[in-house]
Amino acid sequence: MVQLIDGRKAAQTVNEATKQRVKLLKQRGIIPGLAVVLVGHNQASERYVRMKEKQAQKLGIYSVLKQLPEDISEVALLEIISVLNHDDRINAILVQSPLPAHLDETKVIATIDPNKDVDGFHPVNVGKLYLNLPGPYPVACTPRGVMTLLEFNQIPVKGANVVMIGKSSIVGKPLAALLLNEGATVSVLHSQTRDRQDFLKTADIVISAVGKAHFLNDADFQPQTTVIDVGQNLDENGQLVGDVDYPTEPTNIRSITPVPGGVGPMTIATLMQQTVEMSEWGL
Numbered sequence: 001m002v003q004l005i006d007g008r009k010a011a012q013t014v015n016e017a018t019k020q021r022v023k024l025l026k027q028r029g030i031i032p033g034l035a036v037v038l039v040g041h042n043q044a045s046e047r048y049v050r051m052k053e054k055q056a057q058k059l060g061i062y063s064v065l066k067q068l069p070e071d072i073s074e075v076a077l078l079e080i081i082s083v084l085n086h087d088d089r090i091n092a093i094l095v096q097s098p099l100p101a102h103l104d105e106t107k108v109i110a111t112i113d114p115n116k117d118v119d120g121f122h123p124v125n126v127g128k129l130y131l132n133l134p135g136p137y138p139v140a141c142t143p144r145g146v147m148t149l150l151e152f153n154q155i156p157v158k159g160a161n162v163v164m165i166g167k168s169s170i171v172g173k174p175l176a177a178l179l180l181n182e183g184a185t186v187s188v189l190h191s192q193t194r195d196r197q198d199f200l201k202t203a204d205i206v207i208s209a210v211g212k213a214h215f216l217n218d219a220d221f222q223p224q225t226t227v228i229d230v231g232q233n234l235d236e237n238g239q240l241v242g243d244v245d246y247p248t249e250p251t252n253i254r255s256i257t258p259v260p261g262g263v264g265p266m267t268i269a270t271l272m273q274q275t276v277e278m279s280e281w282g283l
Ligand SMILES: Nc1nc(=O)c2c([nH]1)NC[C@@H]1CN(c3ccc(C(=O)N[C@@H](CCC(=O)O)C(=O)O)cc3)C=[N+]21
Pocket: 047, 048, 051, 094, 095, 096, 097, 098, 119, 141, 142, 232, 240, 259, 260, 261, 262, 263, 264, 265, 267, 268
């Protein structure tokens, strides 16, 4: 039987710890505050943002949603971020990606106070991660959530051959940096990579952040491979699926994160965890 790596269970453990920390902070008169900035009406984004709001409420985190019109000017958006930078109730700011095409995402992210950049996307925080500087500083939530999930399930990273498929700034690059910092041997594959199979056949851990249903299946891996599926795709039937297909009795996959119920819940739990940590760092 395939071993499922249960993201909901690990997320619940993280969330319980977060809830306790929120309680302790409240006794000292501190309430962690998260601002989510959402531009336009992307359906998936609206859904994710609702899930984040709901989880924040459950844990006792103060959260505000800045819902902005699709055609907002860049100047107006930067001004809103600047107000949040100076708002003492807010210690964590997240600008939901993707932004409409007329907005320069790089410029928008660089406007967030690095000390409030809960996504870890600001160049200063990216630089610290790449330099493997000692913390604390925020790190991208999905990559950090994956590291927590590996640790929680006692999947060794040090010395492991890890194949990271995808080189995005949100997942592939920061996750490769975290793995490298922990002593893994990391290959970052992408759409221009030749001979993908050669890399997959030597991997102990494969992480797929491609965003295509049926991108990989059991036959692509070597025996005893651990698979982390970061994909969130709708298949032909409108079902939420990851990048990787697998049977109930795989030959090669030893363990895999299901979609839903794998990496997704860890992203949100890590966002909440980091929001609370950041309110502590500011003391
Ligand atoms: N600035 C920014 N930060 C982000 O962290 C960010 C973003 N932009 N843009 C979009 C992606 C995507 N993302 C997800 C979070 C949770 C689930 C999640 O909880 N998924 C559930 C299923 C959700 C469902 O039912 O649709 C699961 O896999 O079990 C998925 C995707 C965060 N993102």
